[in-house]
Amino acid sequence: MSDVKKLAILPGDGIGPEVVAEAEKVLKKVEELFGHRFETSRGVFGGIAIDQYGTPLPEDTLAICKEADAVLLGAVGGPKWDNNPKETRPETGLLGIRKALGLFSNIRPAVIFDCLKEASTLKPEVLEGTDLIVVRELTGGSYFGEKFRRETENGQEAVDTCVYNVKEIERIVHQGFQIAQKRRKKLASVDKANVMETSRLWRETVNKIAPQYPDVELEHILVDNCAMQLLRRPASFDVIVTENMFGDILSDEAAMLTGSIGMLASASLGEGSFGLYEPVHGSAPDIAGQGIANPIATILSVALMLKLSFNYQEAGDSIERAVKNVLDAGHRTGDIAVDKSKALGTTAMGDLIVAAMTR
Ligand code: IPM
Ligand code: MG
Numbered sequence: 504m505s506d507v508k509k510l511a512i513l514p515g516d517g518i519g520p521e522v523v524a525e526a527e528k529v530l531k532k533v534e535e536l537f538g539h540r541f542e543t544s545r546g547v548f549g550g551i552a553i554d555q556y557g558t559p560l561p562e563d564t565l566a567i568c569k570e571a572d573a574v575l576l577g578a579v580g581g582p583k584w585d586n587n588p589k590e591t592r593p594e595t596g597l598l599g600i601r602k603a604l605g606l607f608s609n610i611r612p613a614v615i616f617d618c619l620k621e622a623s624t625l626k627p628e629v630l631e632g633t634d635l636i637v638v639r640e641l642t643g644g645s646y647f648g649e650k651f652r653r654e655t656e657n658g659q660e661a662v663d664t665c666v667y668n669v670k671e672i673e674r675i676v677h678q679g680f681q682i683a684q685k686r687r688k689k690l691a692s693v694d695k696a697n698v699m700e701t702s703r704l705w706r707e708t709v710n711k712i713a714p715q716y717p718d719v720e721l722e723h724i725l726v727d728n729c730a731m732q733l734l735r736r737p738a739s740f741d742v743i744v745t746e747n748m749f750g751d752i753l754s755d756e757a758a759m760l761t762g763s764i765g766m767l768a769s770a771s772l773g774e775g776s777f778g779l780y781e782p783v784h785g786s787a788p789d790i791a792g793q794g795i796a797n798p799i800a801t802i803l804s805v806a807l808m809l810k811l812s813f814n815y816q817e818a819g820d821s822i823e824r825a826v827k828n829v830l831d832a833g834h835r836t837g838d839i840a841v842d843k844s845k846a847l848g849t850t851a852m853g854d855l856i857v858a859a860m861t862r
Contacts, residue, residue: 507540508813511571513548513564516593517786518796518849519577525798525853526575526805529822532857533809537818544571548600549579549593549786559596565603573812574604574779575805578786601641605773607671608678609639609750611783613757616766618830622839623762625734630760632738637757638682639750640675641771643667644701646747667701667746672708678772679744680716689741691722693729693749705746726753733757758783765797765838768804770811778812780804794848797836799826802856817862825859 512527514520530541546564553559559579568574579593589595600606615623615633623630648664676692683690692709694702706723713721724732726749733740733753737760745753758764767783782800790796802822810819834855837846847855 507542508573509571510541510543511546511564511568511574512543513546513568513574513576515549515577515579515786516551516581517578517788517791519549519579519786521791521794521796521849522782522798522801523575523577525849525856526801528853528857529802529805529860532860533805533815533818533822536821536860536862537815539809539813539815539818548576549596550581550584552596553584553587553591553593557591559591559593560599560603565600568600568604568779571777573777573808575801575808576779576781577801578782578784580786581788581791583788598646600779601771602647604777604779605642606771606779607640607642608675608772609637609641609754609769610682610772611637611639611754611758611767611769613637613754613761613767615761616763616827616830619761619763619766619839621762621841623760625737625760625762629735630737633740633760635737635740635757636682636686636742637750637754638675638679638742638744639754640667640671640746641750642747643671644747665699665701665748667704669704669708672705673712676709676712676744679742680712680719683719683742684716687741688718689720689722690716691724691729691740691743693724693726693743693745693753695726695749696723697725701746709744729753730756733760754783763839764800765836766799766803768800768807770804770807772811776812776814778808780808780812794850795837795846796849797838798849798853799836799856802826802853821860821862822856825856825861828859829855 514523544567546567620627645663645665648666694705696702696706764784771779806819806822809815840846
């Protein structure tokens, strides 16, 4: 019998609660099969928290997260809050929780599921073998630098500052190298060192660290070129490490390569084993409440949590295996179905995955 792990569950907005409900069924099955124990607390976060408490990240929610060993997040946002001022936007809650929990590293794998190759907009021969991870710095850069407006003779002027110090760069770059060491041992460090001072410091820092990882093949690549090479030779990338804004953009591009954003999980990590896990996709307000959302990305986020935060390797594997078996057997939700008339709903997909889990 293992110790009890505390989970903070933040279902959020849109399809968030629907997909999180399926992930919770999977957690229950993990308890049954493996004897692990989870104690869950729910927090209100995102647009729903704005409606109920006037702020996207209420104190209580943050306190629940700080007490927990890991956080599972559904998705936040929706048109209802899109025109709100900055303080009462769901995105502000997302940035706030990342900073408050010290989650400086965002890990987004993009992997082609063989049986879903036809779902991508790219040719299958270009995609063959694509299996990469974007490691994105999450608490620095222009997202968190000073921002302000001022009056000038040409009208209002807006300023976003991009700031990085060596320590911030070092900790994320070490992570990139260490993840690469456990994979195909290739690291692409992405910057804009031909223009940005922060990028020049980034590249210098990467070069200073590189000798500590002689087994990893390092490539420096400019962000514009990387965006191009991701479409031209996606399979040649293993681990990509980059700053916050570049990582935001490239991780969306990488996710789209797979053609199945409803399948991709992500982790945001800090120091130690604590992490926040969430699907890469958003709250999909257009299909919310219809019971048709794909729960697989959230279910795979649970697998990632079990492996990265708790070191429950077998339980994580069992979830991933169950997902693969269900897909191999031809079951699909609407977003990945070729024949939409045969598409399964959210709970039916969750049930099949739970039923397919074995020790
Ligand atoms: C993401 C999102 C967020 C980001 C937005 C919603 C603030 O795009 O998680 O990638 O830019 O980080
Ligand atoms: Mg993004």
